Amino acid sequence: MGKLFRKIFLVDLFQGLWVTFRNQNPKYIYTEQYPAERPKVAERYRGAPRLNINPENGETLCIGCNLCALACPEGLIVVTTERNEKTRRKELTTFTYDTSRCMFCGLCEDACPVDALELTQDFELASYTREGAIWDRQMLEEGPKPTRYRC
């Protein structure tokens, strides 16, 4: 009798649909409308690298100590310096960072004694060419400029 009742009134079907509808709650929707809405990544997110500059005079914070290049397991950072004869200090000349080989482990960031190198919250690193993935000093200071789409 009970079996027949369940069959006629499709009880099992409604039970199943109840599970489905229970999960339609907007609280449970995780789909991100990516290009239209940028996801908010965590504060500690390890994304695009940035070489910080002193906001007051625009000079780089990097002291050219080469520690980041030594810490990197992939050896993808190349730092060159020049000795300034007047001030007798090392000055940074070039800084290249190959994002195509980087695994964003954060070891270089940890190694930097003056917090010049930092992994930021930018995550759009794609480029049309292989060379475009190798960032020079200017690019590292300015950060990536991804296209902003509006829908």
Place this chain on the structure above:
Amino acid sequence: MPESTFLDSTELVLNMGPQHPSTHGVLRVILKLDGEKVNGTECVIGYLHRGVEKIGENRTYQQFAPYVDRMDYVAAVSNGLGYCLAVEKLLNIEAPPRAQVTRVILTELNRIASHLLWLGTHALDIGAITPVFYCFREREEILKIYENYCGARLTTHAFRIGGLQYELYDGFEEQTKAFCDMFLPKVDEYEELLTNNRIWVGRLKGVGILTGEECKEYGVTGPVLRAAGVKWDLRKAQPYSGYEQYDFEIPTGENGDTYDRYMVRMQEMRQSVRIIRQAVDKIPSGPIMGKVPKVIKPPVGEVYVSIEAPKGELGYFVVSDNSTQPYRLRVRPPSFINLQALDRMVRGGLVADVVAIVGTLDIVLGEVDR
């Protein structure tokens, strides 16, 4: 493959993979079929080989830590824990208590994440589409905790030799507790969908039986071993990272079939929540990094340290020659050793069961090939 198999007119040789959606990566299984029946298999692995062990010999101890995340990328945190414990033992140091408790919380979360991914994809292989979406939804919460904690979601590099690099963020306890509260009813929901489902039971019960004795012969560990009724869990057998302080049970099965392995993993997720709840309540204060020299040069010697990763016993064997790089580094990956038993489990079964059995072994090809 021997020539003679091709002369036998009733035997058919079929390649499953490397591009097969239910091999969970790039695994090639050569099936010898007699009609629907499987007479034997041969696994071809190595498509994802990156030479991780060799890379380890050419990197300093700290530099190698991010690479271990890329073996079992589903359970990267557990891999990191095993490696850090091995090097710490070599250096004869221990992580401070705060770091140890944090490590336990993060690895148990990782166990849940790994089991959720397994459940979703395994159900997908069997033909149930719904669980995968639900599982990934809950896994997302765990990945958010990781992202907040260390800045990466999958290849986390969360632990460092001697402790932790990052201090816990504000709201970590609340977020973890909220996850635990939210998650337990969800496990019941998955069980509601699957446990008594007629198709699910029909496809899994009595399929791919591996007895406890056979498991021991093959060296199979983890949920596969426990489903065969052997109560063996390294967290209890040789506690590391302070696991002896927590109160939890080792779920076991009886028959060692695919269904029991499913039940064991479901129970393990509940036990993990139990451990996390105990651990979150007693995170001690104090330093998070032990006294580790800047340049790690362990004394000459060798250690083997194994932990209970979500997939089984994950061991690291490190040989030091008193230089900054390991002289030899060997990984004992659970997936690779569990995969050996595939032939034994599949033989005599049907072709359709191969998919269920590969799924139930919970292999990750990044770890099998390294």
